[in-house]
Amino acid sequence: MPSVGIIGAGLIGRSWVMVFARAGWKVALTDTSAKALAAAPGLIKTALADQKRHDLVRDAKAALRRIRVVPSLEAAVSGADFVQECGPETLAAKRRLFRAIDRAAPAKTIVASSSSAIVASRYTKELAGRARCLVAHPVNPPHLVPVVELCGAPWTAAATIARARAIYEAIGQVPITVCREVEGFILNRLQGALLAEAFRLVGQGYVSAQDLDKTIKDGLGLRWSFMGPFETIELNAPGGIPDYCARYTGFYKRLARKPPKPAVYGRSNAARILKSWNAVPPGRHGAKSRWRDERLAALRAHKRAQTAFKD
Numbered sequence: 001m002p003s004v005g006i007i008g009a010g011l012i013g014r015s016w017v018m019v020f021a022r023a024g025w026k027v028a029l030t031d032t033s034a035k036a037l038a039a040a041p042g043l044i045k046t047a048l049a050d051q052k053r054h055d056l057v058r059d060a061k062a063a064l065r066r067i068r069v070v071p072s073l074e075a076a077v078s079g080a081d082f083v084q085e086c087g088p089e090t091l092a093a094k095r096r097l098f099r100a101i102d103r104a105a106p107a108k109t110i111v112a113s114s115s116s117a118i119v120a121s122r123y124t125k126e127l128a129g130r131a132r133c134l135v136a137h138p139v140n141p142p143h144l145v146p147v148v149e150l151c152g153a154p155w156t157a158a159a160t161i162a163r164a165r166a167i168y169e170a171i172g173q174v175p176i177t178v179c180r181e182v183e184g185f186i187l188n189r190l191q192g193a194l195l196a197e198a199f200r201l202v203g204q205g206y207v208s209a210q211d212l213d214k215t216i217k218d219g220l221g222l223r224w225s226f227m228g229p230f231e232t233i234e235l236n237a238p239g240g241i242p243d244y245c246a247r248y249t250g251f252y253k254r255l256a257r258k259p260p261k262p263a264v265y266g267r268s269n270a271a272r273i274l275k276s277w278n279a280v281p282p283g284r285h286g287a288k289s290r291w292r293d294e295r296l297a298a299l300r301a302h303k304r305a306q307t308a309f310k311d
């Protein structure tokens with residue numbers, strides 16, 4: 001039975017624990033926060049039970065038995081076949097954790113970071129085992145949203161990427177390969193482009209924040225839940241993508257000449273957005289996160305039951 005060390009017992013770390021455990025891996029979880037580590041087993045047990053209702057885990061009790069909490073990073077990675085680092089999103093933290101993992105993990109062990117934006121070359125350059133290190137950026141929460149972006153540093157071995165991709169596929173995730181380093185990788189750059197335009201449109205008074213969200217969840221999001229942007233525009237013109245580019249990109253070219261400025265994320269613009277946003281009341285974020293996870297579980301179960309289009 002393969003084993004994985006998970007470094008970090010926060011939202012992402014706990015989610016990765018479930019991904020690996022339900023796929024049959026032995027999991028060792030650690031965190032420098034005793035409070036986070038103590039809370040993790042109960043939170044994981046509840047989340048696995050929720051997944052069981054949607055048939056996203058075969059045997060929740062067996063998955064739980066494969067999980068153990070350990071007191072140190074060294075204990076988590078010793079003898080592990082794979083390490084998933086889920087520490088703070090700061091360069092200092094990544095450097096500290098990767099130095100410690102590189103010293104303690106077996107030479108054959110792949111070491112992957114859950115970093116959202118920081119590329120691996122910034123914290124693996126000096127490591128003896130830098131060829132086995134990469135970013136494996138998930139989407140929150142990875143136990144329900146399966147895509148994971150694999151991005152190596154210039155010195156990451158091709159075999160490392162290939163092995164990591166095979167492992168993530170085997171545990172039920174959907175890996176994509178980022179062919180060369182770029183800050184934010186693919187998903188967050190796409191999300192950032194949409195967010196910047198959303199902040200601009202609401203901040204400049206073209207639409208309310210509530211109605212903008214409806215545009216995505218009841219419009220673009222319905223298509224995007226099973227088709228990507230290229231597949232979408234292929235079907236929006238009789239001649240496919242070339243025809244779409246010829247017919248409809250005049251507006252997009254004008255838009256690209258005047259992109260949103262960084263100020264759209266400033267305090268004054270954020271204040272304008274909040275005026276039309278029904279914010280979650282204090283103390284209710286946990287309940288809404290649970291509601292989100294329930295909806296994602298149902299959607300993932302539905303998608304798994306569907307067949308893809310075959311040429």
